[in-house]
Amino acid sequence: MKRSKITTWLLWLIPLIFLTVFFYQPLLNIFRLVFSDRFDQGWQFFSHDTLLRPLLFTLWQAFLSTILTLVIGLPAAYLFAKFDFPGRKALRALSLLPFILPTVVVATAFNTLLGPRGWLNLILMNLFNLTNPPLSLLNSLPAILLAHVFYNTSIVIRMVENALTRINPHFEEAAQVLGAKPWRVFQEVLLPLLMPSILSATLLVFLFDFTSFGVVLMLGGPQYATLEVEIYNQAMNRFNLPMAGLLSIIQLTITLLITFLQNRINTPRYGKAALSAESKTRVKAKTRLEKLYVAVSVILLLILFVAPILSLVSRSLVTMEADRGERGEIETGFTLRYYTEIFQNRSGSVFYANPLAAIRNSLVFSLLTMLIASVLGLLSAYALAGSGRLTRFLEPLLMLPLGASAVILGLGFLISFNRAAWTSGRFPILIPIAHSLIALPFVVRTILPAIRAIPESLREAAQSMGANPWRVFREVDLPILLRAIIVSLAFSFTISLGEFGASSFLGSARTPTIPTLIFRYISQPGALNYGQALAMSTLLLITSAAGSLLIEKIRLPGEELF
Amino acid sequence: MSKKAILILFTLIFLLVACQPGTDPTSPQTLTVITHDSFSVSSELVTQFEEANNAKLVFIQGGDTGSVLNRLILTSINNDTPEADVFYGLDNTFLSRALEQDLFEPYQAEALAKIPTEFQLDPSSKVLPVDYGDVCINYDKAYFKENNLELPTSLQDLTRPEYKGLLVVENPATSSPGLAFMFATIAEFGEEGWLSWWQAMKDNQVAVVSDWETAYYTNFSGSSGKGPQPMVVSYASSPAAELIYAQTELSESPTASLVAPGMCWRQVEFVGILKNSPNRELAEKFVDFLFTKEFQEDVPLQMFVFPVLPEAVLPEDFVTASQIPEVTGSLDPALIAQNRDQWINDWTETVIN
Numbered sequence: 001m002k003r004s005k006i007t008t009w010l011l012w013l014i015p016l017i018f019l020t021v022f023f024y025q026p027l028l029n030i031f032r033l034v035f036s037d038r039f040d041q042g043w044q045f046f047s048h049d050t051l052l053r054p055l056l057f058t059l060w061q062a063f064l065s066t067i068l069t070l071v072i073g074l075p076a077a078y079l080f081a082k083f084d085f086p087g088r089k090a091l092r093a094l095s096l097l098p099f100i101l102p103t104v105v106v107a108t109a110f111n112t113l114l115g116p117r118g119w120l121n122l123i124l125m126n127l128f129n130l131t132n133p134p135l136s137l138l139n140s141l142p143a144i145l146l147a148h149v150f151y152n153t154s155i156v157i158r159m160v161e162n163a164l165t166r167i168n169p170h171f172e173e174a175a176q177v178l179g180a181k182p183w184r185v186f187q188e189v190l191l192p193l194l195m196p197s198i199l200s201a202t203l204l205v206f207l208f209d210f211t212s213f214g215v216v217l218m219l220g221g222p223q224y225a226t227l228e229v230e231i232y233n234q235a236m237n238r239f240n241l242p243m244a245g246l247l248s249i250i251q252l253t254i255t256l257l258i259t260f261l262q263n264r265i266n267t268p269r270y271g272k273a274a275l276s277a278e279s280k281t282r283v284k285a286k287t288r289l290e291k292l293y294v295a296v297s298v299i300l301l302l303i304l305f306v307a308p309i310l311s312l313v314s315r316s317l318v319t320m321e322a323d324r325g326e327r328g329e330i331e332t333g334f335t336l337r338y339y340t341e342i343f344q345n346r347s348g349s350v351f352y353a354n355p356l357a358a359i360r361n362s363l364v365f366s367l368l369t370m371l372i373a374s375v376l377g378l379l380s381a382y383a384l385a386g387s388g389r390l391t392r393f394l395e396p397l398l399m400l401p402l403g404a405s406a407v408i409l410g411l412g413f414l415i416s417f418n419r420a421a422w423t424s425g426r427f428p429i430l431i432p433i434a435h436s437l438i439a440l441p442f443v444v445r446t447i448l449p450a451i452r453a454i455p456e457s458l459r460e461a462a463q464s465m466g467a468n469p470w471r472v473f474r475e476v477d478l479p480i481l482l483r484a485i486i487v488s489l490a491f492s493f494t495i496s497l498g499e500f501g502a503s504s505f506l507g508s509a510r511t512p513t514i515p516t517l518i519f520r521y522i523s524q525p526g527a528l529n530y531g532q533a534l535a536m537s538t539l540l541l542i543t544s545a546a547g548s549l550l551i552e553k554i555r556l557p558g559e560e561l562f
Numbered sequence: 563m564s565k566k567a568i569l570i571l572f573t574l575i576f577l578l579v580a581c582q583p584g585t586d587p588t589s590p591q592t593l594t595v596i597t598h599d600s601f602s603v604s605s606e607l608v609t610q611f612e613e614a615n616n617a618k619l620v621f622i623q624g625g626d627t628g629s630v631l632n633r634l635i636l637t638s639i640n641n642d643t644p645e646a647d648v649f650y651g652l653d654n655t656f657l658s659r660a661l662e663q664d665l666f667e668p669y670q671a672e673a674l675a676k677i678p679t680e681f682q683l684d685p686s687s688k689v690l691p692v693d694y695g696d697v698c699i700n701y702d703k704a705y706f707k708e709n710n711l712e713l714p715t716s717l718q719d720l721t722r723p724e725y726k727g728l729l730v731v732e733n734p735a736t737s738s739p740g741l742a743f744m745f746a747t748i749a750e751f752g753e754e755g756w757l758s759w760w761q762a763m764k765d766n767q768v769a770v771v772s773d774w775e776t777a778y779y780t781n782f783s784g785s786s787g788k789g790p791q792p793m794v795v796s797y798a799s800s801p802a803a804e805l806i807y808a809q810t811e812l813s814e815s816p817t818a819s820l821v822a823p824g825m826c827w828r829q830v831e832f833v834g835i836l837k838n839s840p841n842r843e844l845a846e847k848f849v850d851f852l853f854t855k856e857f858q859e860d861v862p863l864q865m866f867v868f869p870v871l872p873e874a875v876l877p878e879d880f881v882t883a884s885q886i887p888e889v890t891g892s893l894d895p896a897l898i899a900q901n902r903d904q905w906i907n908d909w910t911e912t913v914i915n
Contacts, residue, residue: 038639104775111780117788133790138780139771217772222733223914236629237735238903239659241636319809337809349864350605351621414637414645504599509621522775523599524866525800526807530779530786 011383012394015376015440022433023401026412033415034245055250058226061141061216062209065148069205072149072304073156074198079297080157081164083290084282091298093545093552094305096154096490100498100544102515103214104522105537106147109312110219111138119311139221147215150304152205159204159446162487163197164190166453196452200445203262207255207402207441214500227251231405248405255403259396309541316534319527338531342539351520353512355536359543362513365503366496366547368432369439373492374485376436377443384444385451398444401437409434410505428511434502439492446491450484451477490548497544514540591615593844596622596646598630602864603857611851617844622646626738631656634836635663644836647845650852652689652832655738655745658899661688666834669846673853673871681830681870683895689832692852695867696798696887697742698819698826699729702784705792715822717750720763727767730781730791733914735906736772743795744909745898746827749891753901760912770913784817798826799866802883806863814883821887828890831867 033039080092101109112118114137121133128134137143167190175185213228225233227247235244285291319335345352380398384391401409413430454477462472478485500515507513512520514536521533590612601623608619622645624630631652637645644665652660660666666688674682674690681691706713714720720729732740748756769791771777779787782794785804801815819826833852835845851857858869862880869876 033636033639107776108779111787115780115787116790217736218776220772221776222736222770222772233735236625236632238906239628239632239635240903335809345605347602347863348604348606349602350608351602352605411633411636414633415639415641504623504625509623519599522779524807525778525785525796525803527786527804527809528807529803531809 008383008386008390011379012390015380015383015398016394018376019397019401019437023404023409023437026416027404027409028412029416030408030412031245031249034241039242051247051250054225054227054230054247057224058210058228059254061144061148061224061226062206062212065145065152065209066202066206068145068149069152069156069209070198070202072300073153073201073205074160075293075297076153076301077157077160077164079294079301081161082282083294084284085294085298087298091301091305092157093549094309095157095301096494096548097309097541097544098150098305099152099154099491100494100540101151101537102498102500102518103147103218104500104519105312105515105533105540106150106215106308107218108522108534108537109308110143110147112315113308113311114138114143138219139223141220141224143219144212144216144224147219148209148212150308151215152208153304155205155208155442156198156201158487158491159201160194160197162446162484163194163449165483166450167193196449199262200449203258203399204402204442204445206258207399210255210258211251211403211405213406228405232407235407235411244405244408248408251405252400252403255400256396258403259399263392263395312534313538313541316531316538319531335531338528338535341528342532342535351509351512353510353517355514355517355539358512358514358517358536359539361511362497362515362540362543363547365432365435365513366493368429369435369496370489370492372432372436373439373443374489377440377447377488378485380440381444381447381451384448399441402441406501410501413506428507430506431503431513432496434506435496435499436492438499439488439495442491442495443488446488447481447484450481454480486551490551493547493551494544497540497547514543590618591841591844592618592620593648593841593848594620594622594646595648595650595848596624596630596634597650598627599623599625600865601651604860604864607851607857607860610856611848615844615847617847619848627651627653627656628738631660634665638663638665638837643838643840646836647839647841648833648835648848650692650831650833652834653829654683654832654895655741655829655898655902657683657689657832657895660834661686662899665837667837667839667842669835669849671846671849671853673850676872677853677870678872683830684832689834690849690853691830691870692833693858693861693865693867693869694828694830695865696819696821696826696828696890697739697746697795698798698821698885698887699743700782700784700794700796700800700817700819702782702792703816703818705783714820717747717759717825721759721766723766725766725793727769728791729763729793729795730769730771730777730789731795732774732777733770733772734909737774737777739774739795739797741906742827742829744905745893746825746891748905749827749893750824757908757912760909764913768913793820797866798887799862799868799880799884801885802862802880803866805883806879818883819885819887821885823887823889824891826887826890828887828892830870 076095080088098106110118114120114135116133116136116138121135124130124134125132137146171189171193172185175189180188210226211228212226213232216224216226216229227250231244231247231251234240234247285294316338317334317336319333319337342355384395384398413434417430458476459472462476467475498515499513500519503513504516504519507516518533518536518540521529521536601621612618624633630649634645634649649665661684668687669690670687671690674687677691681694683691701713705711711724714722714725719725731743734741734744747759750756751759769781771781774796777794778785778796778800779789781787781789781791782796783789783792784794796819798819798821801817801819804817805812805815833849835842835849839845853871855871855874858871858874859876861867861869861874862876866880866884868886
């Protein structure tokens, strides 16, 4: 994109100020503190176990998880972009849901499905007359990988599908007319055009797996520790802050390296004509091969996304009292009790929150996150769209928040902002800000490929007809970017809705969000508490599904042009 | 949909933000209480306190006790005013670290005279005991009945072959009941013998998970998750919670605790006024309020722990379902502070690696 250096700087200005104040400043403050002589710098526990083992395991599981996620996500993205089939919209909406579930809920969902008394083991035990559950998936590496695939496949689906729908169908047709076989069309036309989006998605998925915390802690069990888990352990349990700081710097450095690497293998640019605004090229599967493809993918996706979610939802509606002095058969029955119960403050606790109040708190935070992240994301993406050394240097800075240890950044927030910022009943603005930090890389990564694809000729044509820059943006750029903006809004919304750490760390206990309320129920013994946690999780799913469907309904004027 | 949708969206944002509760015109004094995630109190009592003192109580729940303590230590550096006025929930395992860091100001509350001296572990009265609870092994009554299995009567019993693979514990490095249970084993077997007990337990296939939620809801067979292990490290009061929060009314709790001598660890929780609190006077009133009979009687059903005030009456369900161990393990807080990290390392070496 051609434009002056000043414009680029102006575009950078607001995102950079935001990142400096709310990311780099707290991070620097905490590093300065933990490496000061206020703390004992004795590295007595610096060993193979605290550094090398977590580091290697982190990289290994992130690598495996990312590969698996791509293996499932890419065909799924192709499915959603190219084929029309009954239930397409519903399945697509469902595929975004795992993204929002707090780890404690995913662990529970997996337990209701795969655990020793989960549906799957119960069925197998019934079928083959077994006395012991045959599958033990929990507390193992496969459980970690499965959860990562469950969480992150939606990233690949959304980002690559978004790019696929923008590929000019004439290119494929031209290749076909010239006699290319479908595989060759894919290899030589689609793949190169998709590469930027695939790389973006891969990077995000890898970074998410790389900094994974809750999944590894809760589903992997104590024998597995990622860097992030070890940082938490060192900071909060051992109070060995210099060690936590050091590990966190290693994690940041690797994040930076990965981002630079991704920058370097940027794919060659193709003619802008190869990409268009969203084109409706979805067809019904015709050949037998296509039908098979659709059927297999749909079944796989149903198993991966729908089974755990369905299992969770069904468990919130079913009683499973095993005990009345006797063990024997587990009695099951339908109940709405958990749902009526969450609306009652049985214990009279001051921390009781009506689910509607928690939903409202969550919605406030997620709407603000959408606003902050999309404005900053658009500005940054435009700044990045220009070429130049400055851009190449600044892009990794935008991605760094994904690699920052949550606990270190959280502590940084605490020492950097006055306590009045989150106590004394004032609006906890730091929560949506923290959520925006996580959402920003997604927004940028989703919008940037779309901006790069806007044909300069369209803008020039508009300018030559006398349109001012704002009008060019509104009538040329915006309609083309719309699809990507909507995808990024949906990401911001769901990221904020399901986020647990910052919401509990920076919030006051009397204004819970949905995830913090779920945690409150599940951290107490008793069947009713367990059921209420599942009921609350179901409400979280419904809120998110409704929210993302609503977001996808947004249409801007001018879109009909394309 | 068109421009309207966007307009509606943003109007919604502003409406939702505007709906946040506003500030009170009489502007009551705010008292910030930092505490762990398990803290709870009846809203009625909070309202009474707030009205009587024209105060507003803000509660920050910062994770488990260790996390809250570390957070307080960190935010007290280079800061004149503490992050909160009062810390509720410091326990005896973290007592020494907290006192070493000099976080609290002494407060000689009048009510202390009524509290049994066994709970008063800090002679300087910087932190005052408010409640206590016991970490014990819970068992699934039905499993033991169905399999005609005798209950273990000591930790040593658990290494016997009939209990092979039947116990799930939490990792002491990541879980506070897990840590408490580790202390119980050190208290029972001494610094020389405790690791060989854990080695024997490892050979007897003890299951280890990271956190209480997984242990209790996924692995334990006596609760909602219906897992494979009929014994779990939890609290002596968990059976009472199973009874009170049962799905359908039960005549007795499906679980109970093993409370034989040496099998449990007693956690005493303390409250302290943080150094340089700008609301010292109100903080003292809050601490006094914690020792009232009303608050002390509220404690069992809100947090499933026991009041330290002898005159507080316990609720009936609580009495029937929870057992109080007569003899619990104890270790010198200074010894804990000195060896905690080393012990956790040794435990990890023995049980996990």
